[in-house]
Amino acid sequence: xxxxxxxxxxxxxxxxxxxxxxxxxxxxxxxxxxxxxxxxxxxxxxxxxxxxxxxxxxxxxxxxxxxxxxxxxxxxxxxxxxxxxxxxxxxxxxxxxxxxxxxxxxxxxxxxxxxxxxxxxxxxxxxxxxxxxxxxxxxxxxxxxxxxxxxxxxxxxxxxxxxxxxxxxxxxxxxxxxxxxxxxxxxxxxxxxxxxxxxxxxxxxxxxxxxxxxxxxxxxxxxxxxxxxxxxxxxxxxxxxxxxxxxxxxxxxxxxxxxxxxxxx
Numbered sequence: 001x002x003x004x005x006x007x008x009x010x011x012x013x014x015x016x017x018x019x020x021x022x023x024x025x026x027x028x029x030x031x032x033x034x035x036x037x038x039x040x041x042x043x044x045x046x047x048x049x050x051x052x053x054x055x056x057x058x059x060x061x062x063x064x065x066x067x068x069x070x071x072x073x074x075x076x077x078x079x080x081x082x083x084x085x086x087x088x089x090x091x092x093x094x095x096x097x098x099x100x101x102x103x104x105x106x107x108x109x110x111x112x113x114x115x116x117x118x119x120x121x122x123x124x125x126x127x128x129x130x131x132x133x134x135x136x137x138x139x140x141x142x143x144x145x146x147x148x149x150x151x152x153x154x155x156x157x158x159x160x161x162x163x164x165x166x167x168x169x170x171x172x173x174x175x176x177x178x179x180x181x182x183x184x185x186x187x188x189x190x191x192x193x194x195x196x197x198x199x200x201x202x203x204x205x206x207x208x209x210x211x212x213x214x215x216x217x218x219x220x221x222x223x224x225x226x227x228x229x230x231x232x233x234x235x236x237x238x239x240x241x242x243x244x245x246x247x248x249x250x251x252x253x254x255x256x257x258x259x260x261x262x263x264x265x
Contacts, residue, residue, distance in 0.1 A: 011107055012115055016083055019118035030120055037124025038131065041074055045135070059194020064136040066192060068222055071132030072214045073189045075146060076153025078125030084158045086116035087165070091175035094168045099255055110248045114158065126150065142222055149217040152237055156213050159240040160185060162248060169251030181208055189214035212236050 023030050045067070052063040061069075080087075090113060093099050102109045129150055133142050164181045167174030188196075189210045196204065204210035212233055220229035 008108070008111060011111060012083055015115035016118060019085075020120075023118065023120045033121040034124040034127070037121040038128050041070075041125065041128040042131075044070065058192045061192035061194065065218070065223065067132050067136050068138075068218050069192070069214045070190050071129045071146070072149050072153055072217050073186070074125040074132070075129030075150025076157050076189075076213060077186065078122040078127075078129065079150045079154030080158040081119040081122035082126065083118070083154070084114035085119040085122065087114040087158050087162055089113070089117060090162070090165050091168045091178075094251075094255065095172075097256060099252075103252075108245070109252065110162065110245055114162070138222075145221050149221050152233065153213050153217060155237050155241055156209055157182075157185060159237070159244040160209065162244040163240070166244075166247040166251040169254040184208050185210055185213055209236065209240065 048063060048066055048070075051058075052066075056062065058066070093102075093113065099109070099113075102112045105112055129146055130143060133146060161178055161182050165175050165178035167177055185208055188204065188208075193201065193204075193211070193215045201211070204215070205212075216229060216233045220226040220233070
């Protein structure tokens with residue numbers, strides 16, 4: 001079991017380094033994507049400066065706490081798109097019958113697909129998660145926690161997307177559902193949880209786990225550290241990862257090959 005985990009981590013890291021090397025050939029584009037993503041993220045700070053000049057807090061969340069949510073969300077989005085950017089190609093690969101080349105490889109099909117691509121702009125989101133900490137004057141140990149919180153949030157994000165985009169194996173335009181869920185996850189996690197009613201919160205703790213994307217990490221990893229809540233978040237994330245693999249594996253049984261000749265280096 002431990003050896004399998006070690007091998008998969010090695011595969012993820014190897015893919016990431018290879019993808020970075022490919023993009024590094026075009027240095028101007030590489031840095032432009034990073035800078036533009038950071039600038040784009042920084043613009044959102046303006047709206048919260050204006051809002052918190054009008055009100056002291058929103059459901060107990062002030063400017064710093066809200067910015068922390070945005071930092072975790074940016075980190076989660078960044079890590080999952082940097083390490084598993086290929087997950088957003090699943091629909092095209094399935095619909096065009098291009099999974100064949102992945103099926104011939106000894107490693108996990110889903111892991112190979114997800115790691116096959118890296119979005120360079122996502123590195124800007126990762127950098128922004130630390131910039132946010134600097135802006136709010138966070139204590140030094142928050143910088144140590146942010147990578148863990150970001151990776152955990154990223155695993156939740158990509159797992160949820162894979163679970164719902166696996167519907168592509170069964171129905172045409174199944175990816176539309178995945179995009180809708182992704183939009184909810186990405187947007188809703190940036191705002192103080194107090195603005196949502198109990199019904200919405202119930203959904204955010206189960207079907208669309210927005211709470212475990214940002215709310216729980218922000219509250220129990222940074223604001224009021226609680227080891228049991230952190231362990232619970234890790235366990236919940238693991239369940240979504242397992243569900244993602246299970247849904248994709250079941251979907252493969254419905255896959256129709258495109259009979260295309262091809263290979264990957």
